[in-house]
Amino acid sequence: MRPLDEVLTEVLSALEPLAPVLLPIADAVGTVLAEAVLAPEDVPPFANTAMDGYAVRAADTSGADADSPRRLEVVGDLPAGHPPRDAVGPGQAVRIMTGAPIPDGADAIVPVERTERDCASAVLVLAPAAVGDHIRPAGGDASQGSTVFVPGEVLGPAAIGVLASLARTSVLVHPRPRVAVISTGDELVEGGGPLAPGQIRDSNRPMICELVRAAGAIPVDLGIARDDEAVLEARLLAAAAEHDAIVTSGGVSVGDYDVVKAVLDRIGVLRWSQIAIKPAKPFAFGVIGTTPILGLPGNPVSSNVSFELLARPALRRLAGHRDEVRVPVEAVAGEAFDRRNDGKVHYDRVVVTVDAAGRLRARRSGGQGSNVLTAMARANGLAVLDDGSGVPAGAAIRVLLLADPVPEGA
Numbered sequence: 001m002r003p004l005d006e007v008l009t010e011v012l013s014a015l016e017p018l019a020p021v022l023l024p025i026a027d028a029v030g031t032v033l034a035e036a037v038l039a040p041e042d043v044p045p046f047a048n049t050a051m052d053g054y055a056v057r058a059a060d061t062s063g064a065d066a067d068s069p070r071r072l073e074v075v076g077d078l079p080a081g082h083p084p085r086d087a088v089g090p091g092q093a094v095r096i097m098t099g100a101p102i103p104d105g106a107d108a109i110v111p112v113e114r115t116e117r118d119c120a121s122a123v124l125v126l127a128p129a130a131v132g133d134h135i136r137p138a139g140g141d142a143s144q145g146s147t148v149f150v151p152g153e154v155l156g157p158a159a160i161g162v163l164a165s166l167a168r169t170s171v172l173v174h175p176r177p178r179v180a181v182i183s184t185g186d187e188l189v190e191g192g193g194p195l196a197p198g199q200i201r202d203s204n205r206p207m208i209c210e211l212v213r214a215a216g217a218i219p220v221d222l223g224i225a226r227d228d229e230a231v232l233e234a235r236l237l238a239a240a241a242e243h244d245a246i247v248t249s250g251g252v253s254v255g256d257y258d259v260v261k262a263v264l265d266r267i268g269v270l271r272w273s274q275i276a277i278k279p280a281k282p283f284a285f286g287v288i289g290t291t292p293i294l295g296l297p298g299n300p301v302s303s304n305v306s307f308e309l310l311a312r313p314a315l316r317r318l319a320g321h322r323d324e325v326r327v328p329v330e331a332v333a334g335e336a337f338d339r340r341n342d343g344k345v346h347y348d349r350v351v352v353t354v355d356a357a358g359r360l361r362a363r364r365s366g367g368q369g370s371n372v373l374t375a376m377a378r379a380n381g382l383a384v385l386d387d388g389s390g391v392p393a394g395a396a397i398r399v400l401l402l403a404d405p406v407p408e409g410a
């Protein structure tokens, strides 16, 4: 058996980020930048007010308070989206709305809450303003010519907003990998019809398609392949030509019908491994042309865990992510995690809760058999149990979070 890290390193080092493409910004969220983004202009483009209030000369408000307000003549009214018409002279003010440009002569904003309207043409200022108060300078978010993003940054929703603020309609990114998903097995059927003796329903393929999507890639469902080496080889070669990666499930154990293992041993550049983990010990990896094939085990929980530990990092590498793997967080063991010494790292399916103080607690989500997909479905984490006798209740435990922790008591 080989350590997971060794196999993962071998997989990742065989892969490179996909060649960059230009995407409309509306399609780019979640992708990884392949260019440096500079600001072509100042953002905001002009100094403007952060508050509704009055644009004033700060010196005119010095010493103001509720008992001795400063009375200023209101010479104009300035909503956002309009150029200033009126300059602010000594003893004067312009009523101004958030986002409107600062009129000539003004050097501070007095928020409306610190004023009282005296009459149509005058305002009482109840507190002093300092020069620059509530003024957002031009370029305060991004100044013209500055570097805003560098290659490798992941574009979240706010980054898409920043790109729009920089007048960008498209952006150079690593594309989402297009991933062919194939189930293998003579026993598999899809859909809701009756099962013939010996048949089971194909649960891996719909699950893996969603795991691919959740990993930021695009699944392409290529159906079920029968346990026939020649047929599978032809399908893998065809799929390799049209996709950035292939994920199969089943057929990687040591049985006579383990066709993925047999085909990849023959045509793939890399090979089959027995990894020192439970579940998901067998794993096959090959490269056909430049297209990687990730052969996950068939037991549904093994398939899922193998995807999380090996396929997801591989797809993230293709997508240009620099942090391919999840990093464990520490939680309190909410129960005893007993295990036997067997030379493997165990990945138990757990529910992770978070209490009001932010403390994480992990409990098993159900039966730990590699066929018990319902426990995987309830889990939001994988507890990492190193080889040994396990972790007692109340001790620290490491967990790979697959989703947000759920609030304690929810």
Ligand code: AMP
Binding pocket: 183, 184, 185, 187, 188, 200, 201, 202, 203, 204, 205, 249, 250, 251, 252, 253, 255, 297, 298, 299, 300
């Ligand atoms: P295999 O790795 O092909 O030997 O399969 C191991 C176990 O997983 C067997 O019990 C298979 O029937 C089951 N299995 C394989 N593929 C799937 C699938 N797509 N959906 C559900 N179970 C599967």
Ligand code: MG
Binding pocket: 184, 185, 186, 250, 251, 257, 258, 298
């Ligand atoms: Mg099989």
